[in-house]
Amino acid sequence: MARIRRGFAAGLALLLGVLLPAAPAHAVVYVPISGAGSSWSGPAVYQWASNVKQYGMTVSYADTGSSDGRNRFKSGVVDYAVSEIPYGLTDGGVVDYPPTTKFSYMPIVAGGTSLMYNLRIGNNRVTNLRLSGEVIAKIFTGVITNWSDPAIRADNPRLNLPAREIVPVVRSDGSGTSAQFTMWLSKKYPNLWNDYCRKAGRTTPCGFTSNYPVVAGMGFTAQSGSNGVAGYVKQDGNVGTITYVEYSYAVNLNFPVAKVRNSKDYYVEPTASSVAVALVDAQINSDLTQKLDAVYDSTDKRAYPLSSYSYMIIPVDQVSGSFSLDKGRTLAAFAYYFLCEGQQQAESLGYSPLPVNLVKAGKAQVDRIPGAVPKAIDGRSCNNPTLSPDGSNALANKAPQPKECDFKGNDMCASGTGGARYNTPLLAAPTGSATTSPGASASPGTNTGTGTGTGTGTVVDPDTGQVIGTGGGASGGDVTATTVDLVAQDRSTRRTMLLLAAATLVALVLLPPLLARTLRNRRRL
Amino acid sequence: MTASTQVRPTAPDVAEQRRELALPGGADRVFRLVLRSMGAVVLAIMAVVGLFLAVRAGLALRKAGGDFLTTEAWEPDDENFGVAAVLIGTVLIALVAISLAVPLATGMALYISEYATGWRKRLLVTLVDLMAAVPSVVYGLWGVNFLQPHVVGLSRWLATYGSWIPLLEVDGYDPGDPLSPQTVFTSSTFIAGIVVALMVTPIISSIMREVFSQAPVGEREGAYALGGTRWGMIRTVVLPFGRGGMIGGTMLGLGRAMGETIAIYMIISPVFVIQPHILENGASSISSLIALKYGAAGKVGISALMAAGLTLFVVTLAVNFGASMIIARSRSGAQSEV
Numbered sequence: 001m002a003r004i005r006r007g008f009a010a011g012l013a014l015l016l017g018v019l020l021p022a023a024p025a026h027a028v029v030y031v032p033i034s035g036a037g038s039s040w041s042g043p044a045v046y047q048w049a050s051n052v053k054q055y056g057m058t059v060s061y062a063d064t065g066s067s068d069g070r071n072r073f074k075s076g077v078v079d080y081a082v083s084e085i086p087y088g089l090t091d092g093g094v095v096d097y098p099p100t101t102k103f104s105y106m107p108i109v110a111g112g113t114s115l116m117y118n119l120r121i122g123n124n125r126v127t128n129l130r131l132s133g134e135v136i137a138k139i140f141t142g143v144i145t146n147w148s149d150p151a152i153r154a155d156n157p158r159l160n161l162p163a164r165e166i167v168p169v170v171r172s173d174g175s176g177t178s179a180q181f182t183m184w185l186s187k188k189y190p191n192l193w194n195d196y197c198r199k200a201g202r203t204t205p206c207g208f209t210s211n212y213p214v215v216a217g218m219g220f221t222a223q224s225g226s227n228g229v230a231g232y233v234k235q236d237g238n239v240g241t242i243t244y245v246e247y248s249y250a251v252n253l254n255f256p257v258a259k260v261r262n263s264k265d266y267y268v269e270p271t272a273s274s275v276a277v278a279l280v281d282a283q284i285n286s287d288l289t290q291k292l293d294a295v296y297d298s299t300d301k302r303a304y305p306l307s308s309y310s311y312m313i314i315p316v317d318q319v320s321g322s323f324s325l326d327k328g329r330t331l332a333a334f335a336y337y338f339l340c341e342g343q344q345q346a347e348s349l350g351y352s353p354l355p356v357n358l359v360k361a362g363k364a365q366v367d368r369i370p371g372a373v374p375k376a377i378d379g380r381s382c383n384n385p386t387l388s389p390d391g392s393n394a395l396a397n398k399a400p401q402p403k404e405c406d407f408k409g410n411d412m413c414a415s416g417t418g419g420a421r422y423n424t425p426l427l428a429a430p431t432g433s434a435t436t437s438p439g440a441s442a443s444p445g446t447n448t449g450t451g452t453g454t455g456t457g458t459v460v461d462p463d464t465g466q467v468i469g470t471g472g473g474a475s476g477g478d479v480t481a482t483t484v485d486l487v488a489q490d491r492s493t494r495r496t497m498l499l500l501a502a503a504t505l506v507a508l509v510l511l512p513p514l515l516a517r518t519l520r521n522r523r524r525l
Numbered sequence: 526m527t528a529s530t531q532v533r534p535t536a537p538d539v540a541e542q543r544r545e546l547a548l549p550g551g552a553d554r555v556f557r558l559v560l561r562s563m564g565a566v567v568l569a570i571m572a573v574v575g576l577f578l579a580v581r582a583g584l585a586l587r588k589a590g591g592d593f594l595t596t597e598a599w600e601p602d603d604e605n606f607g608v609a610a611v612l613i614g615t616v617l618i619a620l621v622a623i624s625l626a627v628p629l630a631t632g633m634a635l636y637i638s639e640y641a642t643g644w645r646k647r648l649l650v651t652l653v654d655l656m657a658a659v660p661s662v663v664y665g666l667w668g669v670n671f672l673q674p675h676v677v678g679l680s681r682w683l684a685t686y687g688s689w690i691p692l693l694e695v696d697g698y699d700p701g702d703p704l705s706p707q708t709v710f711t712s713s714t715f716i717a718g719i720v721v722a723l724m725v726t727p728i729i730s731s732i733m734r735e736v737f738s739q740a741p742v743g744e745r746e747g748a749y750a751l752g753g754t755r756w757g758m759i760r761t762v763v764l765p766f767g768r769g770g771m772i773g774g775t776m777l778g779l780g781r782a783m784g785e786t787i788a789i790y791m792i793i794s795p796v797f798v799i800q801p802h803i804l805e806n807g808a809s810s811i812s813s814l815i816a817l818k819y820g821a822a823g824k825v826g827i828s829a830l831m832a833a834g835l836t837l838f839v840v841t842l843a844v845n846f847g848a849s850m851i852i853a854r855s856r857s858g859a860q861s862e863v
Binding site: 064065067068071091092093094095096162163164165167172173174200201202203211213214216217219220221222223224228231232235236237238239240241495498 | 598600602603605669670673674677686696697704705706707708711712790791794795796797798800806807817818819820822823824825826
């Protein structure tokens, strides 16, 4: 009995312990704070802002782009900014000078810059596209312009890609996503990127840029905001488009994202765990900004190369301009919330939670906000998904190994990605039935070799000279015909019908009054 | 016609006489002073805006010189920028908007002022005013998410059968290729123009309605008395009487269409070459350029944007002055000629 009572008491104490630190939050009066910046992190910030309403905090946010956020913070119009890149970088020869007031960077969430696309084969949406880094670079510099390009076919051996034009969709506004993406382009594929930059009339070497250059006549489309590019790709008619956008946008719109090949030749999707794995290699500077070169070439086969952190820029140490201690208290309480509880939602929102070391480093910065009421965050009480006993990133540790069908070679997975988790019908494996079962090849190396040995003869139609099928066993398995929406077929008939319709319309409008007039004239005579 | 002069006593003349007779007292003087200073403030604000733009644009204008008006590029950081493309883009969007909005507004105004009566008239007037009150970002959202996918078919049709008109040509579109992407028709001058047309229609329509309703009763009655139908009356009395107002309203709409920002910003895919193909992906406008580039502009960039703003300011000012001159010279509101 005593034991039970003790247990109850302990439970009560624990309950109180959990409740009590939260209690002051109710007591404190918060003032509205406003921020602006990254649309890459927009969905996360909006979710957190709506979550803290229950504590009486009014946090507004405008996802007008990282560049705009940094500028507004610099001019003191907003209380905080969210940006993918720090101040002080040189973009197109222009240095983005930091504000004169004291500020600090605080990582808020990790995520993968994904390649969302709209592609159909016949009536089926492609959900399992795979792209290598070089192909991505070539697409976004206008070198590869068709989906049936041999390089894309090589990445997707079991998709019968249509001969459609590729329409790269880029950001038209100053954007941190563009900055992250072009940083990767300029570091990994400097030649392609500089050639493209030169065409756009910029001085080279180009480096990263927040304003993606667009060359007229190359088939690119530019849209404003992450919602703009994602919404554009999503439109039913815009088949053949591809854009770079944060993973959560694709998930929310139920669209697939391309699996990107990493340095271990696996095609990886930007899930929370693959982003966490990649960012283990991120080099964190003393001011908490990131250096991602090692992330691009992460040697882990589970890593997604285009992973990065996003930052909140917060005023620290001193009150200046329109900022006040009250605002500081609210901002700090908001920051404590999303560093701790907010991270639990990161994965479901399409992001990856911050590792514990960055949560702690971020908390140290939040403590410096003027007016902050310091709150104990040790990661344990937060249920941070990355927390592990030995201090390493638990999410990265338990990240699943990529499937063998995701390895470079003749096979590919049928399963969908992003927000489109349904299978795409695949062509039969090109040659040799043994390769169809991915489990059969334990070491990735053998997978590529099997194709050459079997030597099955292709069957050619004697009349047309077209390949009608390979002799690869499975009967009817590799019919590669693709239905196409034949809008333009039978044009002469359509034209005649349209001309007839137009003539009828004109007659309908003109004839009655003319007739009436003639009749009247005749009567008058 | 004599009937109308009897029905309508010469009210303005009476007012004029009374004003002449009244001695300017203290209260009158103060009132006049207040009104005058208010008028002056409006002028002063306009002047300050223009001056501010001119001063801030100085840096960019000195760097670009005369090329500012002829360069088709916007890379201010590389000192290669000019408004040739964006200015023409602005005018094209405005023209598309006006050519769609004017027939629509004329029809709306004529129906409301001449045909509709009672609750129908009141409802329509409210609806048109409501249309003017819808924020442009809403039009933009609607245009991008709803209108665009639906208009693409029309664009395609126009491009297929009207490509012999240079304006309707679309590069990179082959009507015979079923796999050719629809994207060449999205984010175009045409779609932006349609959305802007819907935004300027209410303004044009209310001005026209106002002018049409002022068409003198005497002349209307006269037209009917001569055996005219309602359409005959409209054609011979209302439209000639309202011509000045129609032109003025159109030009006010044009001025607004050129300044429209956020809806265009959301729809177009900006290009910085002169793009005369209105159906083709890629358009530009000064105000959306400013909205797009302001966030990430450097020192020269900001100055260049100010210079672009100055160009737009001057052009819109010219259009609006033109409009007000035409309205002032028209017969609208004048007495009926006997």
